[in-house]
Amino acid sequence: MSRRNLTLLLVAIAFCLLCYTRGEQDPFARYVVNGYENIDRMAYTSVPDEELFQGAMEGMVDVLHKHGDDHSLFITADKAKMFREEINQExxxxxxxxxxxxxxxxxxxxxxxxxxxxxxxxxxxxxxxxxxxxxxxxxxxxxxxxxxxxxxxxxxxxxxxxxxxxxxxxxxxxxxxxxxxxxxELDSVRGDRLLPDQSWRHTLEEDPRIALVRVSSFGAKTYRELETLMPELINRGAEAVVLDLRMNPGGLLDAAVATCELFLPDDKLVVETRDRRGKTRNKWASSGDGPYLDLPLVVLVDRNSASASEIVAGCLQDYNRAVVIGERSFGKGTVQETLSMQAGESTLKLTTASYWRPSGENIHRHQDDRESALDDPDWGVTPNEGLEIEMTEEELIDLVKARAERDSTIYDPDLAEEGPLLHDPAVDVAVAYLQELLDNQPAE
Known part of the structure; x- marks a missing residue:
């Protein structure tokens, strides 16, 4: 049997099983199979079976987009491998x-x-x-x-x-x-300056008591990176941490939950997910006292902090475990599951639930137009009062470029070279806030 005919047979079997189980409730499953068979058998233009399958998947996902689900996605075989690599950080x-x-x-x-x-x-x-x-x-x-x-x-x-x-x-x-x-291996946790051995210096030059910990995404190894890094920072004299989640698009829910557990007491709700009927699907709570319950903490977010990064910022803010500084976050309060397709070749990233903060708030922004939603207080993670850092698009681009230049420049503390300077208003406010906190701590 040719590979083409085998593919057609497998797809037909899958659709037929779907029809068998759902046909009585939804005849459209049978219609899909009929349409596929007719196109494959009768169409004047011969089209590869894989392209027909991809077209069907992309068409169904496009309908989800039209009904307000912007985050479901069909990832074709040629792109699915890169997607899995980013999540697995390898x-x-x-x-x-x-x-x-x-x-x-x-x-x-x-x-x-x-x-x-x-x-x-x-x-x-x-x-x-x-x-x-x-x-x-x-x-x-x-x-x-x-x-x-x-x-x-x-x-x-x-x-x-x-x-x-x-x-x-x-x-x-x-x-x-x-x-x-x-x-x-791809790192997801970075510091402020890149050292000659490709490690990061996290403690800030303006105040070595404060460490900058930048999390670019929440991948399969993010928690392990943080679990290894945190005691090293304490041993080097760090007394407070700026957790920078700006430009962080999210990632794995489990990694976000584990990150929160580092800073929370036992049995604190981190996040709850609900299905489309509003019924609770799952709850995640801290499983023990975190090792850094008393560590002064600031979380930085911006307009591009989304999903898992909003779970972390919202949770730590709800328990007054950290103050949030920066801009209001993106507002992505939905959960996507990655479903393997084509025997693992392609992937369906499907929105299956919404997530809710410990305060009971869902941060999802439903409006298609971000500008039209600016006056709505009920989406995103909003910085603590008085700690908002608004930036224009041009200022944000300049900051990203400056950060990239700093990240690509080796810093040798034994040399007098200063390297690229970085004007970062959010970090400046975070440092001032933590300095006041540290300077006013009662002596032991």
Whole structure:
């Protein structure tokens, strides 16, 4: 039997089983199977079965979008692998960070490669320009195409070869390098300054009592990173923490819950999920006293802090365990489950529930237009009174660029070089707040 016919048979069997179990309640399941069979058997244009399947899935998800569910998504086989890698924080690559720079935009190496990984062994250096990946020449790159055309091509399977054409900073001619992909772990927890050994300095130069802990997303290893980092910060003299969740789009619910447990007493509700009928599906509560119950804590959020990051900020704010500083968060109060499709090749990311803060509030913003919802007080996580830091779009872009430059510059505390300065109003307010708190603590 050909692969095409086998695929058709499997899809037909799946639909038929669906029809058998739901046919009496919903005849449209049978209609879908009939439509698929008629198109495959009679259509003048021959179309691959996989494309018919993808079209059907994308069409159904598009209907969900029209009814207000903006976050369900069908992820095709070619993109599902990258999605799973981001969540699992583990990729097959060469151990280098890339970013867009210049005008027109070019792809550059951000900071030195990870020590001991293929890029490091091949002699790739900070500020090298990537000109081509295998036979793909990088031209007219945009922020939209960067993820798929560049990052997607850099990744692959462990042991797969990769040829890069690069321009070393200062060289007149490009160089071709042959590399072999290896497993590389992605970090989700960062500090303020990148050190020569590729670790992060978290304590702030203006006050070493305060540590900046930036969480870029909540992945499978985020809690383990925090669990390892926190005692190290305390041993280095940190007495307070700024937990920076700005630009954090969310991630795994379990990782958000575990993060809250670090700072909460036993048996405190972290988050509750409810189905479309409003019935409680699950409740997550702290399972014991966290090790950092008395650690002064600030959480930073902005307009791009969403989902799992809002769970953390909202929970810690509800228990007065932390103050929230910054902008009102994005307002994504729904839960998506990742459902495997095509024997694990593709993924359906489906909204299945809403989540609710310990205070009983759902932070979801239902309006399609963010501007029209600005006067509605019932969505997002709002900073504590007097601790709002509003930024224009231009100011936010400038801050992101400055942060990227600082992140890609090695800081050696033994040298006198200051490196890129960073004006960050939210961090400045957080530091001032924590300094006052620490300075007014009663002496032991």
């Amino acid at each position: 990729i097959a690559g060469i151990g280098v960070r890339l970013h867009l720079d210049g005008e027109p935009l070019v792809v550059k190496v951000a900071g030195p490669p990870i020590p001991g990984k293929p890029a490091d062994r091949a002699g790739i250096r900070a500020d090298d320009t990537i000109l081509a990946i295998d036979d793909f020449e990088i031209t007219n790159v945009t922020p939209r195409s960067f993820q798929e055309d560049v990052i997607g091509r850099m990744r692959g399977k462990p042991g797969e070869p990769l040829t890069l054409t690069i321009q070393h900073d200062g060289d007149s001619e490009p160089t071709k390098l042959d590399l072999i992909r290896e497993i590389v």
